[in-house]
Amino acid sequence: MSTDKKISRRNALKRMGTVVVSSVIASSGMFSLASCEAKRNKRIIFYFTGTGNCLYIARQLAGENAELLSIPQMVKRGKYDFEADEIGLVYPIYGHMPLYMVRQFIQKAKLSAKYKFAVLTYGARKCDSVEIWDRISRKAGNAFDYIGTIVMVDNWLPNFDMNEQIKIDKHIPENLQKIMADINQQKHWHEPVTEEERQQHQGFMQRSGLDPEVGFLMKSEKCFTVTDACIDCGICTYVCPRGNYELTSRGVKTSGDCEFCFACIQNCPQKAIQFRKSEDGSFPDGTEKNPNARYRNEHISLMDLKLANNQKL
Incomplete structure (x- = not known):
């Protein structure tokens, strides 16, 4: 007895259509894409940048899908409440400490995430910067699961020649790759600090006389002067995060609380912005290693810095 079941031409075409559509979707990766979208974590990365180093690192950690947010812009808009699966923060250490604006941000912020990471950039010594950030962020109720550092070109003009700094291989790609792997695995880890590094920081604080609760918060009018070389291009009015x-x-005038990030002096095309000499010999004294050398991260454009720091928006 025959067991064949006859189907109509219409049903046969419908079945063939279903098979073809299924094959196309499978071959295009749409099934896997939908699956990935369902599992993909939302990641927000906050950053502070003066010469582009931290913006570059933030972009690498963000990949294609994370949301990058400028800390100066968030502070200007009064936005401090954020929620995501992962929240990261990238900032430069000055004297092994976070900038005052970064401190202000973390003290006011309400960061809701199952995983939080911080990457601190530095040029010469990191000392106990990891422990300093851990104390500040924990006190603010924003403890971080991962805190690491990465060495970059040092843009501290008083002590370093920018032309010499950019020649030094600081193994940035290799170090960054490790950090990216750690964060993508949601590793819980704080970079270890030695007793020698703690002592180095204490020695620096004694020599500099800086307030450990404030760090490098200066007055712009006391630290910088604009010379006659200025052509009124206005770049400094866009790149200054304050x-x-x-x-x-x-002409161009400057005044107000200054983070000492050097965005102004490093990005002036005429080198018209210079350090003002200290009359009483206090730190910083206004000296500079090489007044003719300036630096901006090679992967970051001037427009990138304008968009990151522009306080006119």
């Missing part, structure tokens, strides 16, 4: 520069009818 908006301290103003283009007036009598």
Whole structure:
């Protein structure tokens, strides 16, 4: 007895269509894409950048899908509440400490995430920067699961020649790859600090006389001067994360609390912004290693810095 079941031409075409559509979806990866979208974590990365180092690192950690947010822009807009699966923060250490604006941000922020990581950039010595950030962030109720550092070109003009700094191989790609792997695996880890590094930081604080609760918070008008070489291009008015520069009818003027990030002096195309000499010999004294050498991260454009720090928006 025959067991064949006859089907109509219409049903046969419908079945063939279903098979073809299924094959196309499978071959295009749409099934796997939908699966990945369902599992993909939302990642937000906050950053502070003066010469592009931290913006470059933040971009690498973000990949294609994370949201990058400028700390100066968030502070300007008064935005401090954020929620995501993963929240990261990238900032430069000055004197082994976080900038004052970064401190302000973390003290006011409410960061809700199952995994939080921080990457601190430095150029010469990191000392106990990891422990300093851990104390500050924990006190603010924003403890981080992962805190690591990465050495970059040192843009500290008083002590370093930018032309010499960019020649040094600091193994940035290799170090960055390790950090990326750690974070993608949601590793819980704080970079170890030695007793020698703690002592080095204490010695620096004694020599500099800086307030450990404030760090490098200066006054722009006391630290910088604008010379006659200025052509009123206005770049400084865009790249300063505090908006301290103003283009007036009598040229560029500067005043206000200064993070000492050097975004202004490093990005001035005419080298018209210079350090003001300290009259009383206090730190910093206004000296510079090489007044003719300037630096911006090779992967970051001037427009990138303008968009990151522009306080006119």
